[in-house]
Amino acid sequence: MDEREATATGESCLRVDAIAKVTGRARYTDDYVMAGMCYAKYVRSPIAHGYASQIDSTEARALPGVLAVFTWEDVPELPFPTAGHAWTLDPEKRDIADRYLLTRHVRHHGDAVAIVVARDELTAERAAHKVKVEWEALPVITTPEAAMAEGAVAIHEGGNVLKSSEISAGDPQSMIAAAKYQFQNHFQTPVVQHCHMEGVTSFAWMEEDQRITIVSSTQIPHLVRRIVAQALGMSWSAIRVIKPYVGGGFGNKQDVLEEPMAAFLTSRLGGIPVKVSLSREECFMATRTRHAFTIDAQLGIERDGTLKGYCMDVLSNTGAYASHGHSIAAAGGNKISYLYPRSAFGYRATTCYTNLPTAGAMRGYGAPQLIFALESLLDDAATALKLDPLDIRLRNAAQEGDINPVNKKTIYSAGLPECLRKGRELFEWDKRRAECAAQHGNLRRGVGVACFSYGSNTWPVGVEIAGARVLLNQDGFIHVQSGATEIGQGADTVFSQMVAETIGVPVNQVRVISVQDTDVTPFDPGAFGSRQSYVAAPALREAARQLREKIILHAAEMLHQSALNLTLRHGMIAMTERPEMPLISVAEVAMDAFYHPERGAQLTAEASVKTITNPPAFGCTFVDLMVDVALCKITINRILNVHDSGRILNPLLAEGQVHGGMGMGIGWSVFEEMIIDETSGLVRNPNLLDYKMPTMMDLPTLESAFVDSCEPQSAYGHKSLGEPPLISVAAAIRNAVLMATGVGINTLPLTPKRLFTEFRQAGLIEG
Amino acid sequence: MDEREATATGESCLRVDAIAKVTGRARYTDDYVMAGMCYAKYVRSPIAHGYASQIDSTEARALPGVLAVFTWEDVPELPFPTAGHAWTLDPEKRDIADRYLLTRHVRHHGDAVAIVVARDELTAERAAHKVKVEWEALPVITTPEAAMAEGAVAIHEGGNVLKSSEISAGDPQSMIAAAKYQFQNHFQTPVVQHCHMEGVTSFAWMEEDQRITIVSSTQIPHLVRRIVAQALGMSWSAIRVIKPYVGGGFGNKQDVLEEPMAAFLTSRLGGIPVKVSLSREECFMATRTRHAFTIDAQLGIERDGTLKGYCMDVLSNTGAYASHGHSIAAAGGNKISYLYPRSAFGYRATTCYTNLPTAGAMRGYGAPQLIFALESLLDDAATALKLDPLDIRLRNAAQEGDINPVNKKTIYSAGLPECLRKGRELFEWDKRRAECAAQHGNLRRGVGVACFSYGSNTWPVGVEIAGARVLLNQDGFIHVQSGATEIGQGADTVFSQMVAETIGVPVNQVRVISVQDTDVTPFDPGAFGSRQSYVAAPALREAARQLREKIILHAAEMLHQSALNLTLRHGMIAMTERPEMPLISVAEVAMDAFYHPERGAQLTAEASVKTITNPPAFGCTFVDLMVDVALCKITINRILNVHDSGRILNPLLAEGQVHGGMGMGIGWSVFEEMIIDETSGLVRNPNLLDYKMPTMMDLPTLESAFVDSCEPQSAYGHKSLGEPPLISVAAAIRNAVLMATGVGINTLPLTPKRLFTEFRQAGLIEG
Known part of the structure; x- marks a missing residue:
């Protein structure tokens, strides 16, 4: 058989x-209705850090249709984590439980001190506005540097540093020093939001046996069950979670967001169904974002392009609450360690609390930030050494039989060289590169390339x-x-x-x-x-x-x-x-x-x-773009991702995944940024009008290709593909801009404003 | 282990x-709501037999809020069965498919010719009344005798006889003839309705993949799936059935009732959720009832009470449609054949269509009617022979090791003798019987007993x-x-x-x-x-x-x-x-x-x-009652059921089951009857005011007991208990009345009206 x-x-x-x-x-979560469903709306903080010194909900409670107002005083004194990680038997490895359902000590713009439940959504909203809160401000911290500064106010009791970690494989500092050339640079990535089409929404009711059922737009129903139980102090199986169709999550819904609150409310209101649905503004301010990383990177390289070693020193800004906390910075280091496995690799990361909206999981999980730094720095080296950026990558890329220097696992399928070769041909790299040599004038063309590696699951950090x-x-x-x-x-x-x-x-x-x-x-x-x-x-x-x-x-x-x-x-x-x-x-x-x-x-x-194997997927992005120096504007002429994800299970869907990831990558590279006031911590653009997410009209034609590959440890020969398509886009764009203009821009996104600053600094434009 | x-x-x-x-x-079916749910109401026949010659729904369609009106012309030409039997691979054994969703040829009072769907229930109801139908009457048949008469109009194309069957075990006619004494009598049981608390209700919508989901108050979700598929000509797994809590069924919801219509309507209305919920009146007229049986019974018995043989000849009235059809009359014969297995047994049954509301499954499934006849006739014999009715039963009752004469299966657990002995003691049978000797005057007291046997499933008729x-x-x-x-x-x-x-x-x-x-x-x-x-x-x-x-x-x-x-x-x-x-x-x-x-x-x-075993449960009912001869009124002083259902899995719940069955049995014996006009076939009391179902106030204290028993073929030693408690109640009451008054009443229910007729005929009262 x-x-x-x-x-x-x-x-x-x-x-x-x-x-x-x-x-x-x-049918999505909001398509489900229940008889007698009520609606909840939060009372949120207008300041990024401080205390609610007084709260008066008399007027709110008096509004007809209002069922209840709960404040920080009413919620269980049970701190809970929100990160969507499988449970671990090792208490040391568990996610940080720093959340309460409501808080008097607000830690970011939009943090919630109270919640109103009413018969309809509008009444809930109106009542929430009638809750009177007096605020006592605390100093606002927006950067890890400030968070770690001497005398900085503690955002959480344990201080502002969540955790630090270190990887050292093959004595990187010595290898870098011993190499013929050394390069280093400083990189900075922005805070962005997932902007899934379907918002954050869930509702809960109490079952006939006192159990609580939650319908939620989540990526992680079984984990929601556990975390809600933790938040309410219930037995895990006393919670039931139903997940209908979901209109996108991208990691934001890998956090347990509003489910514990919905469950709490129904438990306090006799079991009636209560819905907690966030507006887009609330999604921006009070769900999760991508961590801003500050990265100091250095590498040592030989004349022929052989990468001897590279190091990255990361400060990760997790915002007001831990959520996935340090695991994103830590995981990122692991995920990219397959890329150039014959090089020594050093990695240090520290994650800090600040008063920014909470960062959490987002497609790529730390890898995009690190790849941006690493692949940019590699192009700095290639430029300086006048090496073809493609050749330098081919020389160092993972090959079958290589051993990951960090976890010592053998790489059985490594299609990255094939991706680079296939891309070279499909993209006509050499021809285009020749065409772009010696650009001048206002419109300047460049090509760029960047690579990535990425695991196929969370093993061995998480149980799979x-x-x-x-x-x-x-x-x-x-x-x-x-x-x-x-x-x-x-x-x-x-x-x-x-x-x-x-x-x-x-x-x-x-x-x-x-x-x-x-x-x-x-x-x-x-x-x-x-x-x-x-x-x-x-x-x-x-x-x-x-x-x-x-x-x-x-x-x-x-x-x-x-x-x-x-x-x-x-x-x-x-x-x-x-x-x-x-x-x-x-x-x-x-x-x-x-x-x-x-x-x-x-x-x-x-x-x-x-599952106790975790083979890496590989891939690369090729970009051909035009820079309008005067307008500080980038126009992508052509963009191509080539992937090794093992056997491609469904080419049509795989192409869709790649296109989606590339679009998101372009957004992160060129368009998107949550603008947060550095002094006040206030979010200035928490909506889709002011937050410049690219639309289809803003995106070039997205091209994708796959290489023949079959991962022997995989049940159907395949490897990961969900997150990878985004990872190498930013560096490829940045490297193309470098080629076009000679300016290596190390801070994302490459908006006209950023380009203007950098070009002026480089003397390309006057001002 | x-x-x-x-x-x-x-x-x-x-x-x-x-x-x-x-x-x-x-949460029951009606507790589930869906966004945009619409409601359907039937246009029903005011005559019991005939044709809708014309139908005009113009006015109904014009009513604001009405979405659609469907008539018999709009429904699939796919006849389907409604009986809740597991499918069989043998085409001969399948249930009769004589139903269409709507019909032009109406066959009972309340048969449906059209259905209206509207945004709300009231509008649907009002619109249904605005559908104008012209009716062409046909002769109405209300009894099996009339149905089988020469020249009777055919209610269905195949004629009015559904099926006849025969059982003959041990040459019953010869054994009866060879016995010292012969007794025979004619028995008649009424049409009653299940009157479950929760009505018949279901709703359906079309899923995103064109499949249809139905939420229904049903006993048989998996069978509903199959039958809806049959009715709509769909693949079985294209139907999904969800069964919430159910507020009683008693066999009525062992038929597929409104689910096919709900599914049809949503399929024709673009998938919107449509609910079909019947009023109590509709439940009476257009769901299912208990079959009225006409039974000619005879037995042959020796002087010492040894039952040599007994025969029953049954006419079963299934009403307008087959539903469970002949299987109820046929199954009844099998179910009681364990009771006196050492006697020869003859059984003939014929099931006919008439223009009564459709009969279907109801708690006891044919056995209560047959036990009423058999156990009444046995008391006629006991009375005539001056034997103690309890002794006569002890003498003949099934014992361990007996072999069922019909299916040749060995009876491994037979607690009936123990039930009779335990009842004798608990009930103080001998003392009470002595007290009741020689009753005269207006208030007369009697005691009665009756036994039953009943299988534990449908094997080998159905797959188990x-x-x-x-x-x-x-x-x-x-x-x-x-x-x-x-x-x-x-x-x-x-x-x-x-x-x-x-x-x-x-x-x-x-x-x-x-x-x-x-x-x-x-x-x-x-x-x-x-x-x-x-x-x-x-x-x-x-x-x-x-x-x-x-x-x-x-x-x-x-x-x-x-x-x-x-x-x-x-x-x-x-x-x-x-x-x-x-x-x-x-x-x-x-x-x-x-x-x-x-x-x-x-x-x-x-x-x-x-499962390929089907051991019988046994039990008996003891009754002590008072008859007010002048008022023709029965008052039960004491009633006790003693059961052998193998190991009792939960004594508390078992007691509840027995109490429920006894109450239902008393209803069937003394109170309940659907009054259907013999000429017109019209139902005169289709509501809980005019249909005299006993309330708690009408019932005596219900007593139950169980005997130690363990069925070796059973996974936990247990046997059936759901239906049994009802079965022997009627004969025990009838036998007590016989003892009290000397009048054996062979037509149920024993209402004052019936008693008046019988007592007058017997000369007990003048009139």
Whole structure:
């Protein structure tokens, strides 16, 4: 019984939810309603740091339709973490629990001191405005440097430094010093927001058995369950989380955001359904952002471009609360360590609290910031040494058989050299590079390239576990339950393909149950770390393999054949020797299994599998752009990402992932920035009008390509692809601007304002 | 590993949903709402038989808020069955498909020709009244005799006889003839309705993938799925059925009632949610009723009371549509054949269509009618032969080792003699019987007894299959998914006990997921045939056994012990040799299994099991009553049911079941009757004011007792108990009246009106 006869992964098939989504029939959290649902609105801080010295909710409570006002005095004294990490048995490794549902000590602009519940949303909003708060201001800290300064006011009791960590592989300082050339530079990345289409929304009610059910737009239903239980001091399974379709998360919904509050409110209001839905403004100020990193990078390189060693010293700004805290800075160092594994690598990172909105997980999880620094510095070296930036990368890039210097894991599939070669050809790198030589005048053209590496899950930092259950229906359709979540990335489609391939049925005979329900859905931490397709695959494949075996065994009984003589392809049972002559269909087997009076039973299978491998994906971005020096404006002529993500499970969806990531990468590189007043900590542009997220009109044609690759440790040969497409975009753009103008800009985003500052400083323009 | 160390079944524990239900927090179908839900109301026939010759819905459609009007012309030409029987691979055995969603040929008062959908219920109702229909009447048939008469108009194309069947075990006619005494009589039972508290209600919407989801108050979610698919010509798994808490069904919701219509309407209205909810009047006229049986019974008996043989000849009135059709008359014969297995038994039954509301399944499924006849006739014999009715039953009752003469199955547990003996003592039968000798005057007292037998499922007529899945949560709580449905009878509680016992955890650590969802819930046909606790038990036990084993195996890994050395009791792992010294808890095992970085996985187990045994439950009713001859009124002084249902899984719930059944039995015996005009077929009392269902004030104290019994073929020693408590009530009451007055009344119910007729005929009263 070879369970992979029928190929399904590797083919492009339409998203299983494509029609549902374009027809508007797919149901998201806000499409669910409940009788008697009430609405909550926060009373938020207008200052970035201080105390609420007095609060008066009399007027708010008096408003008709208001059910209750809760303040910091009413919430449980149970600090809880919000980061969407699987639990760990090691108390040292657990996320920092620095949150209460409401706080008197406000730590960022928009921090919440009270919440109003009313019969309708407008009344809640109006009542929230009627809550009178007197504020007592504290000094505002907006940078890690200020946070660590002598005498800085403590934002949290334990001080302003969350954690520091260090990696040292192969004695980097000595290697850098011993190299012929040394380069170093200082890099700075901005605070940006995920800007998922669907906002942050959830509602909760108390079940008949005093348990609390929460419907939420989340990436991590099973983790929401645990964290809500922690926040309310309940037993974990007393919380039930349902996850409908999700309109994007990008890491923001890898935090537990408003679910604990929704649960708290219903628990205090006799179990009525209460919804906590944030406005876009609130999403900006009071959910999560991408960490701003300050990076001091240095490298040592030989004349021929051999990278001997590189070091990065990072200050990470996590804002007002820990959320994922230091793990983003720490993880970033691990994720990029596959890129140039033959070089020594040093990495130091410190994460600090400041009075900025809280930073959390965002696509790339620390890697984009570090890759921006590393790949920019490498181009500084290439420029100085007059080496082709592509050649320098080819020389140093990871190859099969290399060993990651940090974790000592062997790299079994390393398609990065192939990505660079394929990109060189597709992008016509050499021709374009020649065309761009010696640019002058106002319009200057440049090309750039940058690489990245990225793991396929969180192992060994986090436990990697996934579960899947498959059921054969009477009509031959197969239902799949998985704790891994569809959040817009196409997980359900790829999972359908995996199961179809392994069982041996057409893809359209497989139906993934997209809604997770933690009461019954197999356990899986959720969608993050680009982990899902890699970690869910062994569970899906094992469950599917078992079901295939059961189908064949039952068919054998029906056909009076040894199961060894039978195979299953394209939904039909056939003799292994005569696969072209189908005997009976899976549906016929199912009907007999269900309804034969004596033999058989319902055919189902379930598997829960832990993963202890974590192969890296690789890739690179090529950019060709024009800089209008006078207008300080960048126009991208062409942009191409080339990826090694192992076997590509669905080229159509993979292309979509890459395009999405590239667009987000361009946003981070050129357009987006939360403008936060350095003195007051106030957020100046918390809306989609003032926050300049690129639209389709602002983006060039996005091109993508993949290299042939197959990861041997992977259930279907694949590796991560969710986050990678974003990672190398910024450095490639920055490097192209360097080539075009000779100016290496080390602070993102490359907005006209930034370019103006840098070009003036470089003497390109006067002012 | 003895998985039954911790006893949980056999103990009284509170219903798991008790608090939810008394606090009103348990969610029933009507507690679920959806955005944009619309409502449907039928246009029903005011005549019992005829055609809609013309229909004009112009005015209805013009009413603001009306979305659509559908008539018989708009519905699929797909006849479908409605009976809640598991599918069979044998086409001969399938239920009769005689239904269309709407019909031009109306066959009973209230039959539906059209349906209106509107934005709100009132508008739908008003619009339905505005649909103008012209009617063409056909002759109305209300009795099987008229239905079979020469030249009778055909209610359905195939004629008015659904089916006839015959059982002959041991040459009954010869045995009766050879006996010393022969008795015979004619019995008649009424049409009654289930009158479940929660009405018939369901709603449906079209899912994002064109599938249809239905939320319904049903006993049989998995069967609803199949039948809706049949009615709409869809693939079975394209239908999804969700069953919330159910407020009673008693067999009425073992039919697929309004779910196909709700599904049809949403499919025709672009997927909007549409609700079809019936009023109490509609429940009476247009759902299901209990079959009226006309029974000619005879028996042959020896001087010592040895029953040599008995025969019954039954005409069953199924009304306008087949529904369960002939299977009720046929099944009844099988179910009672365990009672006196050493006697020859002859049984003939014919089921006819008439123009009465459709009869279907109702608690007892044919047995109450037959037991009424048999146990009445036996008392006629006892009276004539001056034998003690209790002795005559003791002499003939089934004993262990007897073989059912019809199906040749051995009876391994037969507690009926013990029931009779225990009842004799508890009821003080001999003393009371002596007190009642020679009654005269206006107030006359009598005692009566009657017995029954009843199977524990539908095997071998139907396939018996059940599935269960169990999941261990991080906090040690165990979730149970089962296709078997809680409909008020306490299934969830007893299932919790079974799982707790088998795993070895406290009952309150087990949580049954009460809501079924056919997309993911293990398959089980549902709640009917008193099958669930018997048929679900092996699946629950097997799944629980597997989970127990997995827990112990993981604990063994944690403790560096052989699993053979470990046991699990009261939620704690201990050494088998030192069970009193617990080592670690199930919750600790769970946490390690989930979160140890490498070993373990989520612990779950699933089993689907077919059952091919069907042991009978037994029992008897004792009644002491007073007859006011002049007022023709019966007052029950005392009533006691004694049951052999094998091991009693939860005495508290078992008592509740028995009380409910006895109350329903008293209703059927003394109070309830749907009054249907014999000429017009019109239902005269389709409401709870005119239909005299007894209230708590009308019922005596209900007493119950159980005998020690353990069925060896059963997973937990138990047998059926859901339907049995009702079955022998009517004959016991009738027999007590016979003793009190000398008048054997053979037509139910024993209302004052009936008693007046009979007493006058017997000369007890003048008139």
